[in-house]
Structure formats: structure tokens, C-alpha cells
């Protein structure tokens with residue numbers, strides 16, 4: 740990435756309370772370069788400029804760390820080009836990751852990126868999220884997604900895979916609260932409750948973001 744984009748990444752992360760090491764910066768830079776290289780052959784993202792990648796993919800993925808903490812097992816459903824899971828893994832390596840996408844070429848990209856970046860405990864899976872319950876029953880502390888699906892679809896897919904004390908985190912844009920309100924009754928009938936809602940501005944932009952956090956209902 741150009742120096743200006745690297746600086747946007749470092750300062751965006753700092754705004755989130757994350758002081759990136761030189762090694763983490765170099766790994767995220769490498770991820771951006773691999774993304775641009777592969778994107779010429781396969782369609783991974785519409786965002787192709789360094790500044791856009793720095794803020795809208797890298798810093799945006801790291802906003803998840805406002806809520807998620809390691810150690811633990813994290814599942815990213817519909818991870819596409821590896822967002823948010825790869826940047827989060829780089830910055831919070833104590834999280835063991837499973838990254839799932841239904842499109843094989845996206846998973847091939849992630850496998851390559853994980854190798855080039857030297858990520859350990861980062862499993863990639865070419866699969867549909869609906870079909871994971873047998874292989875991963877009640878297995879994850881965190882199940883997350885960004886730009887994946889509506890809340891009821893995501894939550895129903897995540898529930899059989901979530902540990903009893905685990906959390907489901909949906910990364911949303913400015914309409915997150917409204918979506919949560921509209922889905923409230925449906926989500927309660929599925930057996931989850933909203934335990935956190937964070938609304939904030941994506942650092943380095945004027946874009947609004949929200950994080951919706953659910954757990955299995957206690958009553």
C-alpha cells in the first residue's frame with residue numbers, strides 16, 4: 740500500500756485503541772497487496788484503491804475488536820475475501836479462526852493469504868453455513884459476519900454452532916439498530932437476546948457502523 744494508506748490504517752487502528760506493531764502493519768500491507776493481485780483474476784472486492792482497502796476493509800474489520808476478545812474460537816460466516824477474519828486474526832492471534840465461504844475461489848484466496856502472512860490456527864472452509872452443524876456443534880465462542888445476510892438468517896445459521904456462553908456479532912452499517920428493532924420478535928422466537936449495540940463512525944471516514952451482539956436467551 741502507499742505510505743498514505745498505511746498511515747490511514749495505523750491511525751484508524753489507533754482510534755480504535757489498537758497500536759499496531761510493525762509486523763502487524765507489514766502483514767496487513769501484504770494482505771492488501773495479495774488482494775489487489777488476486778482481484779485482477781477473480782472478483783473479490785469492488786474496492787481496489789489503497790486508501791479504500793485500508794479503511795473500508797482493514798480498519799472496518801478491526802472494529803470488531805471493540806467487542807471480540809481472545810483467546811477463543813471464532814467463526815466468520817460468509818467471509819468472502821477474508822473480512823473481517825484475516826485482519827482480526829493478525830491483530831488478535833490468540834483467536835483460533837474458522838473462515839467459511841460458499842465460493843471456492845474466495846476460499847482459495849484466503850488459503851493463499853493465510854500462508855503468505857504466516858497465520859497459525861486459521862482454518863478455511865469451502866462450505867455453506869447451513870451445513871456446518873454436524874461438524875461443529877456448539878463449538879464457537881464468537882460467530883461473526885459482515886455484509887452477509889439479514890439478521891434472522893445469520894442467527895439461525897449461527898445458533899447450532901454457538902457455545903452456550905458464546906456471542907453472535909453482526910457487523911452492520913447505519914441501519915443496524917433499525918434492523919435489530921425490526922427483527923426483535925423473530926430473534927426472540929429463535930431464542931436469542933440482544934446484549935449489546937455499538938454505533939460509531941468508521942475511523943477516517945464519515946460512514947456510520949454498528950455492531951449488534953446477541954447471546955442465547957437466559958429465560
Ligand SMILES: C[S@@+](CC[C@H](N)C(=O)[O-])C[C@H]1O[C@@H](n2cnc3c(N)ncnc32)[C@H](O)[C@@H]1O
Nearest residue numbers: 817818819822840841842866867868885886887
Ligand atoms: C457480500 S459478501 C461479504 C464478504 C465479506 N464478509 C466482506 O465483508 O467483505 C457475502 C459472502 O457470503 C458468502 N455466502 C453467501 N451465502 C453463504 C452461505 N449460505 N454460506 C457460506 N457463505 C455464503 C458469499 O459467497 C460472499 O462471499
